[in-house]
Amino acid sequence: MARLLARLGLGRALAFGLAIALAMLRILDPAPLEELRLRTFDFFQLAEPREAAAHPAIIVDIDEESLRSLGQWPWPRTLVADLVDRLTALGAAAIGFDVIFAEADRYSPGSIIDLVQGLDAQSRERIRALPTNDAILAQAFRNSRVVLGESAVLGAGSQAGPAKRQIGIATLGADPKPFLIEYSGLLRNIPLLEEAATATGMLTINPERDGIVRRVPLAMRAQGLVLPSLSLAMLRAVSPAGQVIIRADPSGVQSIGIRELEMPTDRNGQIFVHFDHHDPARFVSAKDVLAGDVPPEKIAQKLVLIGTSATGLFDRQTTPVDASVPGVEVHAQILENALAGSYISYPDYAMAGELAAALAASLAIILLAPALGAALLAVLGILIATSLAGASWYFYTRQGLLFDFTYPLASALAVYLVLVFTNYLRAQTERAQVRSAFGQYLAPDLVEELVRAPEKLVLGGEEREMTFMFSDVRGFTAISESYKHDPSGLTSLMNRLLTPLTEAIISQKGTVDKYMGDAVMAFWNAPLVDAEHARNACFAALDMRERIASLNRRREVEAKANGAEFLPLRIGIGVNTGTCVVGNMGSDLRFNYTVLGDAVNLTSRIEGQTKNYGVTIMAGASTMRAAGEGFAALELDIIKVKGKSEPEIVYAIFGASDLAASEAFRTLRDHMRQMLACYRGQEWKRALNELDACRAFEKEFDLKFLLDLYASRICAFRQSPPPADWDGVYIAEEK
Structure with missing residues (x-):
């Protein structure tokens, strides 16, 4: 083990x-x-209750209407006798009582004679000689097939002594008595009625701890006797065999019944009642029976239970399918289970x-x-x-x-x-162990990735098309010098600068690769795939521009409040798209997740050219192709940056789709295209004319530096024209 x-x-x-x-x-x-x-x-x-197609057991209900018409319970026994006689006449197969006649009828003539004043002794003796109400009811029992109910009690002793008539019970297998539920006493009927009845049966119903009736004992023990339930006694009363069979084995009771109607039980002799929903069709009013308003076919050959649904008589039970039903209906449903053979068992x-x-x-x-x-x-x-x-x-x-x-x-x-x-x-x-073992040797971000996927602890990477970004603060040296006596202020400024730039990148699904002083390097489409990497990078660049403008406005207010000189932060942003290698780069001892490739180097060169053209955001042609429509972008030039042999078309991005759709920008873009076409075709005069047309938008789009640059170039070329086969490419000498 x-x-x-x-x-x-x-x-x-x-x-x-x-x-x-x-x-x-x-x-x-x-x-x-x-x-x-x-x-x-x-x-x-509850999901699939038993469906009762017929009702072999009928309940004669001492309901609220009967109590209002005939008086409160208990009724005189003569009235009950009349009820039994009428049911017998209607052809009831057997009549079971879900009530107990534990005391003599107080309405008998002999019981009330002493309350009558003015009667002579002879009249009193004649009245006392009349049959008691209980005797009349007993005679009705003898004329029918009646099963009286009894109830188990927890107190010691019995109200009426041992039973006068014990039904025959046969046991098959082991002795069932040790498994049957035992009670210390019984609540019985008066002997006169019990002797007249065909049989007696137990009314006891034991709700579970939660108050729901699920199981009912078909047999139980009390006073040393094995006693059947009311429903079992009624089945025995109408059965030719006339014997109750209890089948048991060493584990407990297995079934209880009569001959062909053995019902499966739990080890304690309790049946899991297969419930149907409460059905008014099972009930007839006692008042209607006494009034003769019940047709014979409703009663004939049926097992009849006499009980009550009246709330005031406190015989209500909760079942798995109904919140409140008359207790007598539980006995009726057990009879239906037996006669229909519809059992459930555990x-x-x-x-x-x-x-x-x-x-x-x-x-x-x-x-x-x-x-x-x-x-x-x-x-x-x-x-x-x-x-x-x-x-x-x-x-x-x-x-x-x-x-x-x-x-x-x-x-x-x-x-x-x-x-x-x-x-x-x-x-x-394991993560804690990895952090402890490698934290001193690897970059924190790589440690976290190693924690998630240790198999990535290898050098190398994969080729992937990505979009890259470099940003740098122009004139940061001068700004730094203004903080030479306040290093903490410079640190605070760096945090205020890099935080919004980082937020702009991350909000557009970018990955910040590294910070290099005041510069930021970022990329898109790694480590997570981003199909819109070029567009997201352009949106991030525009957002960075707006965030820096917002930061400058706050800093200007702060500078005025402190009487200090305000030096605005101006950034250049280069964006480019191309294929590179992305993955863990470095040595066997220390490496980082980064990118390598010619497209990355070109991005850095493009960012460096922003100051030479006087624009904030410059993007390569590959980025603009990948980004598609939706950006206000102007073609700036065809340049060959330092260290590159192939020329690159570069663009300036001024805004998103709303600006691109404006009349002003579309007019500017048309003039700029014409100017560049004339410039590359060495049509210097026409180029200057188009350049002058662009100056109408100089202030709106902050183009003075760019337009002056082209004016200077055109003037220089007019003085010293390029070769006839000139391709319009500008050789950038500075990074």
């Missing part, structure tokens, strides 16, 4: 131990676990099946979890859950067998959570 646990690892060993512990818990079956199981069975019955082997399912599901998760990813493990969990629930539902609906799927499901879930928790702890421990 120790070797097995070592091979499993700590997490899986704990999960395996938990599965065994949960199996032991199921064997002990504490109250909360049993309640969860019973609630599951409630759900089954067999002895159910616990073994649930344990096997729980262990199988738990072991499947324990053994397969390391080989499955999170998604497949979730699929496995869903498969286990649906299989367990589906199997339980099948056995309930097709076989009438109750199996609890919540226990194996909860067991598997607990095992899964233990695995998740221990894996999390192990991962956190």
Whole structure:
């Protein structure tokens, strides 16, 4: 076992131990676990209750209307006798009472004669000689087939002594008495009525701890006797066999019934009632029976139960399918279960099946979890859950067998959570170890990536098309000198500068590669794929320009308030798109996730040219092609930067789609295109004319530096023209 646990690892060993512990818990079956199981069975019955096509048991209801018409309960026994006689005449197969006649009728003539004043002795004796109401009711019982109800009590003793008539009970197999629920006493009917009745049966219904009636004992023990329930006694009363059979084995009671109507029970002789919803069709009013308003076919050959639905008589029960039903209806539904053969049961082997399912599901998760990813493990969990629930539902609906799927499901879930928790702890421990081992040698960002994916701890990278950005503050040396006596102020300024630039980059899905003093290098489309990398880089550049403008406005206000000189921050931003190598670059001891390639170097050169053309944002032709429409961009020149042999068309970006669609920008762009065409075609006069047309927008787009630059070049070329085969490329001598 120790070797097995070592091979499993700590997490899986704990999960395996938990599965065994949960199996032991199921064997002990504490109250909360049993309640969860019973609630599951409630759900089954509520989702698909029994459908009663016919009602072989009819309830004569001492309802509110009957009480209003005939008086409050208890009624005179003569009235009850009349009710029994009428039901007998209507052809009732048997009549069962869900009421107990525990005392003599106080309305009998002999009981009330002493309350009458002025009667002579002879009249009193004649009245006393009349039959009592109880005797009249007893005679009605003898003329019919009546089963009287009795109730178990927890107090010692019995109200009426031992039974005068004990029905025959046959036991098959083991002695069932040790398993039957035992009560210390009985609440009985008066002997006169019990002797006249065909049989007696127990009315006792035991709701579970939550107050819901699910199981009803078909037989129980009291005063050393085995006593049948009311429903069982009624079935025996109409059965030719006339004998109750209790089948048991060493594990407990298996079934109780009569001959062909054996009903499966739990080990204590209780039947799981297969409930139908409350149905008014089961009920007839006692008032209507006494009035002769009930047709014979409603009663003929039916098992008749006399009980009450009146709220004031406090005989209401909660079932899995109804919040409140008359208690007598529970007995009626047991009779329907028996006569229709519609049973549900929780067999002895159910616990073994649930344990096997729980262990199988738990072991499947324990053994397969390391080989499955999170998604497949979730699929496995869903498969286990649906299989367990589906199997339980099948056995309930097709076989009438109750199996609890919540226990194996909860067991598997607990095992899964233990695995998740221990894996999390192990991962956190491994991350801490990696940080401790490599934190002194690797860059922090690479350490974090190594924590997430140690397989990336190799040199090299992959080729990918990306967009790059360099930004730099112009004239930063002069600004730095103004802080030569305030180093902390310079640090604060750097933070105020780099923070908004970084936020602009990150907000557009960019990755900040590094800070180089006042310069920032960033790239797009790595490590995460970004199909819109060129557009996002251009949007980030525009956002950076706006954020710097906002920062300058705040700094100007601060400078005026402090009486200090205000030196605005001006940045140049170069953007370019191309193929490069991206990955971990460096030495075997220290490396960073970065980019290398000619396109990266060109980006740096483009950024350096922003100051030479007097623009804030300059982009290469590849970027503008990849970015597509939606930007206010002007072609600036065809330049050959230092260190490059191939010329590059460069553009200045002034804004987004709203500016690009404006009349002013479209006019400017047309004149600028004409100017460049004339310039490259050496049509100097026409070029100057177009340049003059562009000056109408000089202030709006801050073009003075750029237009003056081209005016100076044109004047120089007019004095000293380039060769006839000149291609219009400008050779940039400065970086």
